[in-house]
Amino acid sequence: MLTQAINTVNKEKINHKHKEEKREMEKRILTGTLTIILLASMILAVIPAQATTSGTIDVEPVYVTPGVILKIELALTVTGDTFDVYVSKNGYASIAGDLKIFSGLSKAQAGTTLYWMVPTTGDYSLTGDYWIKATDDFGATVVVSNKYTVGAVPTVTIDPASGTLPKTVTISGAGFVKSATRQLEVYWDKYDPTNRIYGPADVTTDADGKFTGVTFSITAMPKGARSILVYLYEGDTASPGDAQYGAVTTFTVEPLATVAEASVAADTAGTTITLSGVGFTPGEIAKDTVTVTVRDIITGATLKTSATTHDKITVGADGSFGPVTVTITEALPMGTVDVTVQDYTLIDAFLSSKIGDAGEFIVKVGASSGNVGDTVSFLGIGFGGTGANSIELRFYDPITGLPTVIKKFTPDGNGAVKDTFTVPDLAKAVYTMKVVDNNKPFEKAPSPQSYEVIPKLTITPTTAAVGDTLTIEGTGFPYPYEAEKIYIGGVEHTFTKTASLANGKWGPLSFTLKDVSGGGLALNVELTGIPIVKLKVIPTLPVITPAAEANIGDLVYLGGKGWLAGESVTISFIKDTTVVATGVITLGGTAASDGKLGVWFMMPTGLTPGETYKVVVAGTTETNKVEISYKAKALGDTKIYLNRQPDNTQVTKGYVGDPLVIIGTGTTDAKETVYWDGTAIATDIPVTKGYFTTTITIPETTHGAHTVEYSPSATFTVYAEIKLSLTQGYYGNVTTISGTGFPAGDTITIKWQGIPLKTVTADSKGSFTTTITVPTSSPGLYRIDAEPTLFTPTTDDV
Known part of the structure; x- marks a missing residue:
């Protein structure tokens, strides 16, 4: 029983232990399961569904300089809430290393147009190719635009480059599409229709991609340096396309205020003027901040400064304001009045005047000398009435004393005249000026009292x-x-x-x-x-030989006029904007005292056959240059030159043993062989772009014309020549006579001072060798002749 009992207890203990272990195992399993589930839930919570960006981006223009504003047209589908836009140096679907230029754009902006200025400094202002990209926050999917290129061209200039508005300006451009009619538009500061100041209008470029003389008026822009953006489109005004070229220049706007009234009533408080302005800084001009200053009309001394009352003045985005009514607080004395708006003062803006008694008027003329046709200001106050054309300005001739009425003026209600006159056709002289008031007749001198007409x-x-x-x-x-x-x-x-x-x-x-x-x-x-005037004399190249094209290796002649005396020129061949080769000048190249220029140069091997280049012939002075278009002729028109000289002439005659320089151009072969009378005399001559040169020695050969050729041929004439082994000595000496260049088999008589000594026969190559003994003779210079039978010697036969 005891054993049984013990066994039972042990069994129960064992069973209890197993239950405890099972429960612990279940607890561990449950805990592990919860842990896994929680981790999975955490992962699912932090990784949402992946956002995507797809579609297209179109960038224009595609050829730009730093400072140009790009138009970036987005046609995107964005699944996320936001997206970013980058500029990149590559066209890959990745944003690694790219620069973010727009951040956190909303999904609603996926179909909008963005404007972005090409940087003027830093990596993205450098010459090269660039792309615009759009992507979600993680860069999982990237949309890449078309390529745009930043370079030193195109360029534009504006003339004048500053001034008050309105202003008529002229723009010119270079580095645009060549020989084409395109649509032109001009904007200020922003590539936006509200900022367009010219166009669309057609413009035609020349063979170098230049255009000139595009003239238009700038009517309103804010104060300061404004970017003038010039765009050239793919089509003309009938069929415009995307902007292809973009360039930028600067126009500096100076402020200008105008007053509608010529005058206000003097000695009267509360008078008003109507003020307008252009070229001011956008924003607000605080109320009651405009001031007026009265100055003596003759001396310019300040007489009084007065405050004004006016409402707050709003200057628009284009820098303009008004018309605005300004009330002058105090009564002003008679004089000329300046108006100050912010930091700008309009001189002689209006007059302060009142009707005066006879002779009380005061007149200031704006100049004391000038040319016929000049416009001169006329300021007058205190006239005796308001009659039409009642005021006369007269010039009195210094010789005849007779007056010429220069102009008649009508005073306003305050007896004031604020006007101008034009100097009429008059001979050179100093004329006395007088002003006549016909309201209360009186004549007196203005200030200054005379006017000198200067020749022009x-x-x-x-x-x-x-x-x-x-x-x-x-x-x-x-x-x-x-x-x-x-x-x-x-x-x-x-x-x-x-x-x-x-x-x-x-x-x-x-x-x-x-x-x-x-x-x-x-x-x-x-x-x-x-007085001296100026004339700009530009250089020209009226003579170009050959006229339009030449083989690489050929010599070309340029004949010019109007070049800067004493200055030497260089010759550069340019493709797009790169100098690819320079012409090797063989003769001339420095302008004479009368400006004439003659220069021979060789077409350089750095050119490509068949290509047309811009050729710049230039001295060291910037303006001393001419640009022409010239073509490196396509291969196939072969030429041969013998002993070519710097002026392109050839030496085609000589003697056995002389060197002969052979030049070939236009050949299509990689190597050439030169033949003398059908026999190869130089082989495996390397050819560079159709050009080669080699030097041979005139072989032992007969008198007369011989053929030198590779594919074209030329004629070289060999003349007879004799040489003596001794050219001085004593009678009885023996000298050897060698002859070359004679006809084969010719019988030749050797003569001493015309006296035959012996005869010899030329071999098959026209050569001979013989000796003579110097006959008994007195000291002196003696003539030895080798007289042929088969031809009559010329002066070239020696």
Whole structure:
């Protein structure tokens, strides 16, 4: 029983232990399961479904310079909430190493257009190819745009480059598509229709991708340096496409305010003016901040400064404001009035005046001297009434004393005149000025009291080349005056003696520009007693031989006029914007004192046959250059030159044993063989782009013409020649006579001072060798002849 009991207890203990172990195992299993499930749940919580970006990106223009604004048209499908845009140096579907330029754009912007300025500094401003990319936050999928290229071209210039508005400007461009008509548009600061200031309009580029003379008016832009963005599109105005080229330049806007009124009533408080402005900084001009300053109309001394009242002035995004009514707080004395807006002051903005008694008026004329046709300001206050054309400005002739009415003016309601006059045709003289007020008749002098008319010579055109027709004429010349010659750059040009008229007019007359040193510089045009004017003389290349193309290795001649005297030139061959080769000058290349230039150069082997190049012939002075188009001729038109000289002439005659330099051009072979009378004399000559050169020695051969050829042939004439082993000695000496270049088998008589000594026969190669004994003779110089039978010697036979 005891044993049984013990066994039972043990069994129960064992069973209890097993249950405890089972429960612990289950607990561990459960805990492990929970752990796995929790981890899985955590992973699922932090990894959402992958966002994607797909579609297209179109970038224009595709050829740009730093500072140009790109138009980035997005046509994307974005599954995430946001996406980013990058600029890249590669076209791969990856953003590794790329620069983010737009961050956190919303899904709603996936179909929008973005504008981005190409950097002017840093890696992405450097010459090269670039791409725009779009992707989600993780860069899992990437959309890549078309390629755009940043370079040094295209370029544009604007003239003038600064000023007040409105302003008429002219733009010119270089480095654009060549010989094409394209659509042109111009914007300021932003590539946006609201900022377009010119176009669309067609423009035609030349063979070098240049255009000139595009003129338009800028009417409103904010103050400061504004980017002028120029875009050229694929099509003309009838069929425009995407922008292909983009370039940028700068125009600096200077502010300008205008006042509508010519005057306000003097000595009256609360007068008003109407103020407008262009070229100001966008924003607000605080109320009551405009000031006015009255100055003495003659001396310019400040008489009074007054505050004004006006509402807050809003300057628009284009820098313009007004018209705005401004009330002048205080009564102003008579004078000329300046208006100050922010940091800008408009001088002589209006006048402060009132009707005066006879002779109380005050007049200031804006200049005391100038040329016929000049515009001069006329400021007058205190006139005696408002009658139409009641004020006269008169010039009195210093010789006759007679007056000329220059202009009549009408005073406004305050007895003021703010106007201008144009200097009419008058001979050179100092004229006394008087102003007449016919309202309350009175005549008196303005300030200044006289006006001097200065002669002015005009030359047309102002830029010319040698051989062009020039027209000269004058105004304000002395009377009487006559001339029959003029000097341009120191070179005398004559014409029919021409006299001036009583009104100072002289000419017009025409003549041809002679040879003169120019080089694109402005030369003095001098007529006796008349102020000097300038004429820019540009260099030209009227003679080009061959005219349009030449083989690589050929010599080309350029004949020029109007080059800068004493300056040497270089010749550069340019493809796109890269200098690929320079011409080797063989003769000339420095301009003479009269500006004439002659230069021979060899077409360099750095060119490619069949390609056309821009060729720049240039001196060291920037303006002393000419650009032409010239073609390296395609292979196949073979040429041969014998002993070619620097001026392209050839030496095609000589003697046995002489060196003969053979040049070939235009050949399509990789190696050439040169033949003399059908026999190979030089083999395996290497050819570079159709050009080769080799030197042979004239073989022992007979007198006369011989053929030298590889594929083309040329004729080389061999002349007879004799040589003596001794050229001086004593009678009785024996000298050897060697002859070459004679006809084969010819009988040759050797003579001493015309006396036959012996006869010899030339061998099959036209050569012979013999000896003679010097006969008894007195000391002196004696002639030895080898007289042939089969031909009559010429002076070349020696």
